[in-house]
Amino acid sequence: MVRNKDFFQRVYDVVKSVPGGRVTTYGAIARYLGSPGAARMVGWAMNQSSTFSEYVPAHRVVNRTGLLTGKHHFEGSSLMQELLENEGAIIRENRIMNMEDMYWDPMEELGL
């Protein structure tokens, strides 16, 4: 596995590869990067994403249950939910109900 880039940078690269109308999980990204236990780091990377100049669709990254754990970190109070709903997600109580439909696995889509 190539580790030329920083962990964060690799995370952003994957997140930016997520097509609209699809979502992925922190764990999936971490596993794709070769560190299955670094799911929390992916979240941390998202937190630091604002410090990077490039745009990162962080709203397409949720936890494995489809819960919008990061919505509180967005500017607005419902921005993340609105963005996801706009992409076809059915959200109730900060949780994506049709998450299995939306789910996008970098392992399968980008290849191993």
Added chain:
DNA sequence: AAGCTGACTATGG
């Protein structure tokens, strides 16, 4: 340098 923290996940009840 040592310990705490967190946008997580897996497992067991």
Added chain:
DNA sequence: GCCATAGCCAGCT
């Protein structure tokens, strides 16, 4: 499906 516990990795204080 929900709650509690433990493991997890890297950055921050």
